[in-house]
Amino acid sequence: MSVVLGPNRYGKAEVRCVRVSKHGERHEISDLNVTSLLSGDMEAVHYKGDNANILPTDTQKNTVYAFAGEGVGEIEHFALRLARHFVDDLEPISHARVEISEYPWARLAADGHPHPYAFMREGSYERTCLVHYDNGSTSVVSGITNLGLLKTTESEFWGYINDPYTTLQETRDRIFATLVTAQWLHTEEVDWGRSFAEAKRLLLETFARHYSLSVQQTMYEMGKALIEAQPEIAEVRLSLPNKHHFVVDLSPFGQENENVVFHADDRPYGLIQATISRDDAPAPGVAFD
Amino acid sequence: MSVVLGPNRYGKAEVRCVRVSKHGERHEISDLNVTSLLSGDMEAVHYKGDNANILPTDTQKNTVYAFAGEGVGEIEHFALRLARHFVDDLEPISHARVEISEYPWARLAADGHPHPYAFMREGSYERTCLVHYDNGSTSVVSGITNLGLLKTTESEFWGYINDPYTTLQETRDRIFATLVTAQWLHTEEVDWGRSFAEAKRLLLETFARHYSLSVQQTMYEMGKALIEAQPEIAEVRLSLPNKHHFVVDLSPFGQENENVVFHADDRPYGLIQATISRDDAPAPGVAFD
């Protein structure tokens, strides 16, 4: 028996890079959280502490800032530029994984006009992307996370398994509250900004319109809507916590509670996850890892 | 020498109460986090473990839900109803402190119209209030917290003390990023919803318009704007972290960085706090405690 090194990777996590673009008086802002993880011929560093093949994580951080100096653009494009550089320009690196979260900011108003350079943190969600690049093979996954959605009705839950541990009552009307994480794999490069805006709009609209018999059903419809609208999307992965809102029993206080007063609980929560694909989609490989 | 009990209070913290109001198909939502703290004749419980004067924190929680059953309305009004009940209806309780945070939700759109019962978490800020009620004496403080604001220019910082520990370079152009917490004391009951909307608008607008020579100066202007616009506001307290965005030195990579690439740092951060008042305002007493 001997002990061997298996898959490994290393990099710099959570580089908080803010890039301002100035077009005369009007400024744009990209507020990013960038993580790069590299792999390659890494036996010597693990077995002997020989760093000859190591691009220090500090250098990876510098690279993020230096590339941002030349402009950021859409996060998918920025991630691709970084990933290609790490693999193409550095001989010992054969695989790069670059993950970016972008925090959205909304322009403030002044005198009824959008302000040229004052912003307010918009929403609680983040736009995300995950790029893998491995000697010519590229994958791009776009996404959104921490997207808080809530519907006060049109959600049912009944007809489920009844076993000796069942105590839940069936319901024809409940609150449906969740914090969506969605990721979608592209088969080719697209207009990333337009694609994201369209995907976000469809996630919101499908959630709003869909009459839900289960979280799974709504989640599937959300993924399906993305795939049907954009032929370049091969696969969608969704993770929806079911953030429970329990109807409070007000009968001890002489009140009926007709689904109007709820306790919003923290833990435990339901966790519902699925992959939704085109039937002719290629295998995703490591794209989502 | 003997050991004596001093000021004390107890209650239920963070009751997560969600109230839906249904007007036909159209629903409204109040998403609240309520904390009640009570004081009174509490010597026996501390000295002897005699709970005869204790309203259990579980009962305080029930009270929040039962009162929500009768409607919530503006959070200041809801806090007042709760505080008055605890003191007026329960003999051993002489003082109630009720604090509420409200999480805002924005209506989703469907078919170009606001959806009647589907919502998205709006912004990352919370609307707050803090009410004290003590045998007829009442104070109401309204507020906002976690309000993320950022300006990419029109912020300077120079002319400060130079001492043996100074290394900071003066700047005529920096990012000004903060997470505002503001609280304001009312001298009388007002239209709480309108007052809040107006105060929030002024905080945003003042931040956007003000050319900043120091965080203190901008903060003072924000507080002053609130007081000047609403005669019922006696005092404003503001706390502004200075979330540092450092210009990254790109010269080792052959680039100039003309205030476009920044490292957004987590800690340490500046912390700037002040009270701004009408000169004829009454002493705030415990209102902000």
Next chain:
Amino acid sequence: MSVVLGPNRYGKAEVRCVRVSKHGERHEISDLNVTSLLSGDMEAVHYKGDNANILPTDTQKNTVYAFAGEGVGEIEHFALRLARHFVDDLEPISHARVEISEYPWARLAADGHPHPYAFMREGSYERTCLVHYDNGSTSVVSGITNLGLLKTTESEFWGYINDPYTTLQETRDRIFATLVTAQWLHTEEVDWGRSFAEAKRLLLETFARHYSLSVQQTMYEMGKALIEAQPEIAEVRLSLPNKHHFVVDLSPFGQENENVVFHADDRPYGLIQATISRDDAPAPGVAFD
């Protein structure tokens, strides 16, 4: 009417300063989180953005590191050195508030001996101090926070007020779980390290020994124990969340639950706070603010 500036302060929050002391091969570590807040003649900076009286928060950070270069010692001593410097050496500063948290590390073992320079994060609690210095007037508050304690029995709760919102059942046996924050005011300088160790030991021992009829009673005993053991302690402030552990109803599954299976809930939680003093203690002034 005019708008005026009231109490204000500013400084650098959460300077994460780690100081290693090397005595030959044996190293000691001080892992600190330091916040300094200064006050003084600050009208010009608020009214006009004139920074002439401002010691930049960046300089405050530098001062922490420079002073740490000369050694840290007990955190109370380090906070006093910093506070006195800010007020005594900088003319516009009349008041300094320095707050420090220290994260404890335990020495790892190797070959059965304590290792000279390898450590493991010990416990989840932090040692704290809060110093105010105002032209010769000094206060020192020591403390501990995030101290997780739990007792599986010897905690009762009954005999409380019964009102129309009461549903809680009385209990003669419950879990008592809390996360203690304690702070104590010294009337004179003491051996800070010894005083802290003794205070921590008494908090733990009193919690363990005391048969609890209410959280208030146990909390009072904990404060009293500190005051009785150390004549230099004038006042203790305690804040004990009651982290609820609910007995799960297992009867639907044919089991009795004799206080053995619990749901540990996050929110809401009870919150119990009190001040315990010597009867001859001086007024604490701003010591705890």
Next chain:
Amino acid sequence: MSVVLGPNRYGKAEVRCVRVSKHGERHEISDLNVTSLLSGDMEAVHYKGDNANILPTDTQKNTVYAFAGEGVGEIEHFALRLARHFVDDLEPISHARVEISEYPWARLAADGHPHPYAFMREGSYERTCLVHYDNGSTSVVSGITNLGLLKTTESEFWGYINDPYTTLQETRDRIFATLVTAQWLHTEEVDWGRSFAEAKRLLLETFARHYSLSVQQTMYEMGKALIEAQPEIAEVRLSLPNKHHFVVDLSPFGQENENVVFHADDRPYGLIQATISRDDAPAPGVAFD
């Protein structure tokens, strides 16, 4: 083209179950966070909202509590019992994934003896396990997370790639601070408690003893030590953030800083991950997913 359902799972996350075992006056405590995720024939629920094959996440929660009523024991054993029940007793469920974190508590002392039922939260780490069960095929992964370790010397970093984005200086002496997450796959059932204690001891001891030329090298040695000591361990996965402690430049203040004053930074941080295996280990399948 049509849209199809791919891999999916659902369950209850973060059931906070506390189990007390009472042996006369002496109590033991198991403080658990349990997540179960189930898979099976789930097409109908996603395509049509037909819940006939769904075991509600509420029932999964009940099952955790009911099984805890019969005793918990080592977390691996408890997870196996749950996983086997879900798959063996519920026809539509073909795969169960059960993940448990256990929070350690240390017995308090009283009169110099360990107290029978009073405890203090011990350390900041958690013991973990992850079990997959799929119609007779079982995997058990044990682990530890949030294990804070720090070494003030015996860590070097030099000899790495120098590229146009390199600015880092080589060092022969730095702080090595990390928050270890380790997971190890067993090939057969063992004495889980003894195995964990041995694994934890070896992680600590290897960290303490190893002279580090890179985080990768130390991490590899930690994994190797586990495999060499326990023949039933087939594979170890380690994730070590490099929590940077930067030497503060004190030269502007006339001091040399010989590796004694550090700024502990939050973000970005290094992230170093690897798999270490026996050369004859079977493929891990989904064990770590």
